[in-house]
Amino acid sequence: MSAIRLLVLGAVKQHGRAHGYQVRNDLEYWGAHEWSHAKPGSIYHALKQMAKQGLLHAHEVAPSAVGGPPRVEYELTEAGAEEYFALLREALTTYDQKMDVLSAAIGFMVDLPREEAAELLRRRVRALDEWRASVTGYYTPEGGPEQLGHIGEIMHMWVHSADAGKEWTLGLIERIEAGAYVFAGEGEAFVGVLAEGQENPYAS
Amino acid sequence: MSAIRLLVLGAVKQHGRAHGYQVRNDLEYWGAHEWSHAKPGSIYHALKQMAKQGLLHAHEVAPSAVGGPPRVEYELTEAGAEEYFALLREALTTYDQKMDVLSAAIGFMVDLPREEAAELLRRRVRALDEWRASVTGYYTPEGGPEQLGHIGEIMHMWVHSADAGKEWTLGLIERIEAGAYVFAGEGEAFVGVLAEGQENPYAS
DNA sequence: AGCCTCGTAGTCAAATTTGACCAGTTGCTC
DNA sequence: GAGCAACTGGTCAAATTTGACTACGAGGCT
Numbered sequence: 001m002s003a004i005r006l007l008v009l010g011a012v013k014q015h016g017r018a019h020g021y022q023v024r025n026d027l028e029y030w031g032a033h034e035w036s037h038a039k040p041g042s043i044y045h046a047l048k049q050m051a052k053q054g055l056l057h058a059h060e061v062a063p064s065a066v067g068g069p070p071r072v073e074y075e076l077t078e079a080g081a082e083e084y085f086a087l088l089r090e091a092l093t094t095y096d097q098k099m100d101v102l103s104a105a106i107g108f109m110v111d112l113p114r115e116e117a118a119e120l121l122r123r124r125v126r127a128l129d130e131w132r133a134s135v136t137g138y139y140t141p142e143g144g145p146e147q148l149g150h151i152g153e154i155m156h157m158w159v160h161s162a163d164a165g166k167e168w169t170l171g172l173i174e175r176i177e178a179g180a181y182v183f184a185g186e187g188e189a190f191v192g193v194l195a196e197g198q199e200n201p202y203a204s
Numbered sequence: 205m206s207a208i209r210l211l212v213l214g215a216v217k218q219h220g221r222a223h224g225y226q227v228r229n230d231l232e233y234w235g236a237h238e239w240s241h242a243k244p245g246s247i248y249h250a251l252k253q254m255a256k257q258g259l260l261h262a263h264e265v266a267p268s269a270v271g272g273p274p275r276v277e278y279e280l281t282e283a284g285a286e287e288y289f290a291l292l293r294e295a296l297t298t299y300d301q302k303m304d305v306l307s308a309a310i311g312f313m314v315d316l317p318r319e320e321a322a323e324l325l326r327r328r329v330r331a332l333d334e335w336r337a338s339v340t341g342y343y344t345p346e347g348g349p350e351q352l353g354h355i356g357e358i359m360h361m362w363v364h365s366a367d368a369g370k371e372w373t374l375g376l377i378e379r380i381e382a383g384a385y386v387f388a389g390e391g392e393a394f395v396g397v398l399a400e401g402q403e404n405p406y407a408s
Numbered sequence: 409a410g411c412c413t414c415g416t417a418g419t420c421a422a423a424t425t426t427g428a429c430c431a432g433t434t435g436c437t438c
Numbered sequence: 439g440a441g442c443a444a445c446t447g448g449t450c451a452a453a454t455t456t457g458a459c460t461a462c463g464a465g466g467c468t
């Protein structure tokens with residue numbers, strides 16, 4: 001899975017209705033340009049593609065308010081919402097070594113009920129354990145690990161990284177279970193988009 | 205950078221001359237299927253592309269020894285060797301959050317002199333520090349970090365992962381400086397490819 | 409008046425990646 | 439001795455990603 005679809009669906013969902021440039025801006029606001037390689041081309045492509053697949057409904061909008069090319073506004077369909085939650089759940093659970101996907105999922109995790117988020121993360125921990133086991137399994141020759149020479153360092157790296165990932169995930173689960181943050185159905189949601197006219201306080 | 209080019213160049217280099225299937229097999233032997241998403245299509249594509257760019261020289265070979273489609277054998281050109289070392293150095297130095305690239309680079313690091321490898325890794329540590337700083341910088345609002353809500357967890361994750369990466373890198377540098385492994389120009393090199401007819405002891 | 413830069417909004421060709429598929433050969437088993 | 443899986447070697451169309459480019463208006467400077 002690439003992070004783009006999740007990111008774009010999430011952005012459109014928070015706005016209710018959004019055009020490409022708004023999505024682009026939200027991603028910037030979330031700091032996504034730091035960790036996801038979401039270029040304009042990919043964003044516009046994803047919007048069109050998902051519209052074609054029926055995940056988004058495209059409202060043809062008149063030539064934009066400020067001149068320039070006509071804008072298209074998008075809105076989630078039923079299917080789009082399903083896809084969004086499916087991607088979100090998958091991103092939280094499976095380990096696919098793509099941290100941008102995980103980042104996006106963390107940003108949206110509060111769209112799920114608290115208990116479900118925690119449970120998905122617990123499954124993630126199990127996935128990390130499996131990954132670790134498969135790496136050590138593959139790189140463990142009969143004659144002791146020293147036979148591998150420097151190749152063993154590759155395993156070393158993955159194991160180190162899996163352990164770090166597990167540690168962080170366990171910490172997050174703990175914080176969630178201790179009541180941190182506001183999840184779905186718990187009153188006033190945290191709003192992570194810019195309202196019209198509001199300034200981006202992080203713009204460099 | 206994607207890991208494929210480095211992996212393919214490295215595989216061809218170790219063989220002197222190789223056709224697509226051999227490359228495919230080496231990658232499997234190195235366990236690369238576990239951590240790089242190198243599908244056959246990508247490998248053959250990379251070979252053709254790099255041949256077109258003059259990095260590889262393509263020898264048209266008669267219909268293969270065992271029937272099936274005719275094979276093409278590739279060999280590194282001068283330019284290909286330069287590109288290989290350029291990619292290798294870059295992969296060791298820069299942090300681009302793609303661990304598959306780093307894995308590949310670790311596998312090939314012994315093609316460099318010991319001192320250079322250590323130096324590149326020291327630069328990598330500096331790059332990790334910069335990345336960490338840029339993340340914490342971006343996600344630190346004026347009113348204390350608690351304003352971010354769950355979004356702060358994203359930063360938390362990246363910082364955790366950068367720290368783990370740094371720790372592992374420092375460990376590796378230490379081992380290298382302590383004399384581990386056999387680097388370029390230090391006598392008998394470690395051979396990481398299957399000779400003709402040899403069996404893969406790791407095949408599942 | 410002319411020029412330059414920045415912000416808004418988006419397109420396009422080229423490169424890459426994916427995943428499925430093709431076709432011949434052994435080797436094994438029922 | 440027929441079938442069938444596994445191995446060898448590779449192609450192909452479709453999807454995705456990249457990076458550069460277009461076009462327009464507002465504001466500022468000189």
